[in-house]
Amino acid sequence: MFIHIDIDSFFASAERSVDPGLKNVPMAVGSRSNLEIFNRERTNIRLMNDNSGAFVTPVFYSDKEKSFDSVFIDKIDGQKKIRGIITTASYEARAFGVKTAMPIAQALQLCPQLIIVPSHYPLYHKLSHYLHRFLQTKIPLLEQYSIDEFFGDLSGWIDDRDVLEFSKRLQQEILENFDIPVSIGINQSKWIAKVATDFAKPFGVYEVKDIDSFLHNRSLKEFPGIGKGFQRRLEGYGINRLGEIKARKALFYSWKRPGIQLYHRITGTDNEPITSKRDRKSIGISRTFDALRDPDELRRRIMIMARHIVYIAISIEANPTTYYLKIDYEYGVKVKQSRTLDRLFSETLFKIELAQMYDIIAQPEAAALKLSLSVSNFTSNHLRTLSLLHLEEDQKRLRLTKDLQSLRERFGLDIIKSGSEL
């Protein structure tokens, strides 16, 4: 039997676990794009990488304390303006219509007494990590699926008839140990268990005994992997409920692998096991910011983000060979470029290539809103012979990058920067 454990409104619950005054009142965690890394003065930035699995986006944090005003209020021409979005709302806040991704200003209109706490990603990562460790002592086959979700395979460990009881006890133990409410879904199939968790929320445990009757009247969007676009496509075929899918095997099979996989997941016949260790396949960072028309500043920010990517790559001993740069400009204009180089990865090489890529795709007249950088195609996943011609040069660059890494590990990521970042 599989169970799926999901923390109820995780970031909000995490804040409540450290500040009980936030309990039983409408509250939410808000955040703004973390632009600290672009600061010119040193803020002692470090990488949160305890959860070194594939499921977490890397978090860079500084040692600066944050208050609501300093995070969410911008003063423009003497006018105060509230910025930022809701990341997670407590159930009390949700009753007022406050939702994830809603602008904070709008949330405050809906619920003026709403308490908004700036996000503390290091706290959430730490909690997630500790919870993972705790669950490992309770469940032999455990998969961390995201920062606040876990799959457990209990077959051969807990008798099927006792899983419900076991889950209720587990829910209680998590509450006692971490002061964190979780919901748990139970089924023979992973993905049905996950749907069951959403049904059980908040603070519930639900076992799906009969998949057909459980899915019968559920809407399509409740199933993981069915997004808006896919939902519309299914509706075009006259499918409006999850329960209607089982009879449409031929249709799903005509969509080849993804269709077949989804069909089996929905019918509970996927037989997918727990993946306790997932290899990271790429490293990416993106940042959204106020419209920026200065190409030199944009280039500087690319170089800063590059340093952070390099730091993660070196810390997980990856040698990526595909580099990707995307810039979102205003009016929905997006430009991107990627290149693959079979060479040793280093900060110097990455920055040289990024500078060239930027020169090719940059739109100097337009205002940029978002930067995304990523590296993928690690040599550990795809064996290949690297370039003989650049080896000597690349080895020198890698040695330098590693030397910088050890300084950054000790004194923070921004202890040393390259000239292109100033």
Added chain:
Amino acid sequence: MKIAISKSVLENILIHAQPFLEKKDTSQITSHIYFEVTSNRLIVKSTDHEVGLIIENEDISVTESGKITANGKKMLDIVRILKEGDVILKSERDTIHIQQAHSNFRLPAFNSDEFPAFPTSDDKPNIKIDSHLLIDSLKKITSATDTNNPKFELNGALIDIRSDSINFVSTDTRRLALVHIANINDTELALIVPKKAIVEIQKLFFDNIEISYDNTYLIIRSDQFTFYTKLINGKFPDYTRIIPKEITHTLILPKEKMIDAIKQITTISNDMKLTFKDQKILFESLSDDNIEAKTEIDHNTGISSSFTLAVNSRYLLDFLAQIKGIEFTMGLNEPNLPFTLEENDFKTIVMPIVI
């Protein structure tokens, strides 16, 4: 122009001319072969502007001298289906007639005066080198030459002419092949010869050749053929830096045994792992799937601790296919650093797979 020529001679000439033709765009004059008859001699030219070939033949009977062009591929198609015996080639205004007995084929011609001029070897310095040595050296490095590299200079082989030696070098960035021959030369010059030219040279020439060159062309002449190629304008990587200066482990290995073992593994994967132990060498496939090949040979390696490296087997097999002796030398430094394969004056430096 009107001549009689034996079918087999003509067919042979046309076959030799084919690789030099422009094949895609038949509106180009370079898709045509150029024929010229003066006194008793037939001169045939074919070029795509990059490489060109002149074939001369006196084994013809001339009725009327002159010149004409014709689509090279069509012409070969026609001559191929004719019977043994003489063929008549006759120009008539803007067409060429190919006749034999009752058969008559007609092809359009282009203005033969517009056929591209060929470079001449007059006043160009010569390389004095034994033909066999030249062909053999080029053959050894051909497989390591890159194709379609955006850095054009890598799509050719370097002929590095020095006062006391000539080095033939090519690389596809993963490995580098080098043939070093002692040779006294008047001029020092580095030429980069396109891969296509290297391949064609090997097909055309055997012995008694004259080689001349300048900064733009390399010209090779024999009794029957004159071949030219444009050179690649670029700077070839400094190969001397890539050759390891020191070698930690030097192994003398048996060629046939190594080939057999490597080929067994390549049925499963091209990438393989080699482990050198004191008394044996292990070969293992490197593949993602749940599929495996393993073999080993007994050999006294002299490596007391075990040494493992991963490599694309093609680089090993390409080298082994070019050596004549029963043994070769392998030079190892560190598993992640380039290693060398060597037989006499022929050396290949190979980058291993980093695992």
